[in-house]
Amino acid sequence: MPQNPEKLRKERQDMAITLLACGIDPKKCILFEQSRVSGHSELTWILSCMTPVGWLARMTQWKSKLGVNKGVKSIEDVSATDGLQLGLLAYPVLMAADVLLYRATKIPVGEDQVQHLELARDIAQMFNKNVGQPFFPLPRPMISMSHLTKRAKTKRIMSLRDPNNKMSKSDPSDQTRIHLVDKPEVITSKIKRAITDSISGITYNKIERPAVSNLIEIYAAAKRVSIEDVVKEHSESSMATFKNALTETLVVSLESIQEEITRLDKERVYVQSVLDEGARKANEIARPNLRNVQTLMGLL
Structure with missing residues (x-):
């Protein structure tokens, strides 16, 4: 674009x-x-x-970018491709x-x-x-499955505001994602406002509890533990307690990265040489x- x-x-x-x-x-x-x-x-x-153009027409990305129903199969549908640039297709x-x-x-x-x-x-x-x-x-x-168990497949981190969509920097709402440079107070606010559900307790079920399961996956990945370990650790926790623990884990895990970003930001000549x-x-x-x-x- x-x-x-x-x-x-x-x-x-x-x-x-x-x-x-x-x-x-x-x-x-x-x-x-x-x-x-x-x-x-x-x-x-x-x-x-x-x-073949037909191969490209089957790709889902250009449809999602245009907000087109994924059931559309033909790019000949003018209403579906209005505004579609060749570069995107x-x-x-x-x-x-x-x-x-x-x-x-x-x-x-x-x-x-x-x-x-x-x-x-x-x-x-x-x-x-x-x-x-x-x-x-x-x-x-x-x-990626990294260090996690087979249940903890962090192949895709989902939005904090909609667990049906992936976490993306292109989302118009900044509340849907955690930036690597977010300050602790910003992370606290975003996790506090992250949607959950009305079911009590901390349990992992991507079908029945997609939003909570997403937070559990983020916690497991940031803390480098398994899904089971997270659920066991917070089996008696309230949602507020769990969110506080998740926030603390994210702040700690991002601290060294943020320090290095600050250092490298002052050494842009070196970065350009790389x-x-x-x-x-x-x-x-x-x-x-x-x-x-x-x-x-x-x-x-």
Whole structure:
């Protein structure tokens, strides 16, 4: 989507600061801005020429962005696609290019991105068939379960105000989410106002108690314990007591990240140097892969 240029430049660097503060180590991985590697857009065009529009029409993201009923199957429905930009409809092809450009095999994604990764696999298979050789490996999703038990699958954190929707920075209400830079008093207010239900006690049931279960998952993830441990710990707690404990856990778990964000915010020259070096390294991988794609297609 079109952005304010100056605002976008700052927010890109802010995102890099946040990732570094959360523990991304530039000595162990390549951190870079997608727009600094032209191979992403070049490969996107090549893959777009092979991707059936029908595949893109089945994607749920563009429908949710436009507020379109997910039952709509055809983009020929003018009422459904009014305001739909080509970039939004074709965005999954760019996501596929992001993966395939590096011939990646394992992709850490949220549960809501599995459909897009499946599309990337389909596109890779189509390309391989067209060129007559398995150039692109078929990427597989890695959905986080981390240290938690099988019941505590924090694959998607839901909104504090609506447990049917994921927690998202694009939600118009700031009360739906916890920002990594939120001050303790802000976190306290948001958790206090988070919706629950009229059932007494702290129990985990995503069907009957989705809002409370979401708070339990957040607690478990932040404290690095299992769902069962949380429920056992608060078996006798009131909702107010549980929310106070959750608030304290979040404040403590975010403290070191917030301190690092503050430190890195004063070292933006260093942060930019990390992004510059990352772009250089990413281009070193992307260029030969893109040349091979072009050669296989007869473009070189």
